[in-house]
Amino acid sequence: MNNKIWLSSPHMGGSEQKYVNEAFEGNWIAPLGPNVDGFEADLVSFTGARHAAALSSGTAAIHLALIMLNVQPGDEVICQSMTFAASANPIKYVGAVPIFVDSEEDTWNICPDLLRECIMDRLAKGKKPKAIIPVHLYGMPSKMDAISAISQEFEIPIIEDAAEALGSHINGKNMGTFGDLGILSFNGNKIITTSGGGALISDSENYVREARFLATQARDKADHYEHTKIGYNYRMSNICAGIGRGQMEVLTNHVEKRRANFNYYKSELSGIDSIKFLDEPLGFYTNRWLSTIYVEPTLNREISKKNIYLDLLQDNIESRPLWKPMHMQPIFRDAPFYSNGVSELLFRNGLCLPSGSNLVDDDLKRIVSLIKGVFK
Ligand SMILES: *Cc1c(COP(=O)(O)O)cnc(C)c1O
Secondary structure, X not given: OOOOEOOOOOOOOXXXXXXXXXXXXXXXXOOOXXXXXXXXXXXXXXXXXXXXXXXXXXXXXXXXXXXXXXXXXXXXXXXXXXXXXXXXXXXXXXXXXXXXXXXXXXXXXXXXXXXXHHHXXXXXXXXXXXXXXXXXXXXXXXXXXXXXXXXXXXXXXXXXXXXXOOOOEEOXXXXXXXXXXXXXXXXXXXXXXXXXXXXXXXXXXXXXXXXXXXXXXXXXXXXXXXXXXXXXXXXXXXHXXXXXXXXXXXXXHHHHHHHHHHHHHHHHHOOOOOEEOOOOOOOEEOOOOOEEEEEOOOOHHHOOHHHHHHHHHHOOEOOEXXXXXXXXXXXXXXXXXXXXXXXHHHHHHEEEEOOOOOOOHHXXXXXXXXXXXXXX
16 A cells, blocks of 8 residues: 555644743643743734734634624624635634625635625625624635725624635735734644644734633632633643744745645646646735645546545545535525535535645655546
């Protein structure tokens, strides 16, 4: 059996263990400590956001962001349908109602025209949505200029889900810093990992201070334990943050390697008519967290993404269909959805190829030659 090639596996840079050892030596085996402070400072300096809170997951960050925006039971929150469930699940945690919006073809992310239609329709139905959650799927930035303009026009704040997009930017402005609040993820499969973790970033000191307070069980100042708010245990541990500090040192390398993966796939596979790649709109820079292809099944003898998926699998190579949109998920069956058909086509015909920053040339060659073989 050939060696396993993963879709996106952890890739340590080398100095992670140094920071973890420091945590052991200082006995900072806790959800606070120098690595947590250091990692937050790294995130601030890399993204350009004024403040960052390191948390136990990206999902926790979205949950806290919704609480910061005072989203209450019964409120409506608009969310990109083409995403991973963790973008939308926290809407349910706070008892609110998700309203899903379809994607557009240039970025595969939330369609600004449809977003506007959706807001007008919700307003006509008598309810003003409390937040908008755009997602930068696979690292490709959403059209934040248009989305921010709509947010300002209707005075609806943005929670930017940049879980997959650390290192992506539009004209030099990093993803996660366009919205009122942004969230990042450091799950094991993301572009950098803390084994599991996330962050909330914002220019608002109040939001980040309050989120930190809630994330550490909302303990009021007192000698005894005193609580005037419901708290959460959402803080990142000082051990995990040590891994994060080491990973920040190699983030830029990871972005370059992932972009090189994409460029290799594109140059090798562009001869196959039915395989399409998603290019960057002008001024957009994607970290290419995952390299994705769109397979037109009507060309090339009806060969579909499923054929590629299965042939790769047989050779011990992991690929994955593009994420199944939220409006198609059983858990969100009853949620309103503003549709143009794009995300369903993406799900039906799209495939994520192995994309790790630790792939070697032989891995990439093996993958490409198998895909070419499918079309022989
Ligand atoms: C990974 C991911 C999340 C959740 O992050 P966790 O750290 O795994 O909780 C949220 N949104 C998107 C788009 C993701 O890919």
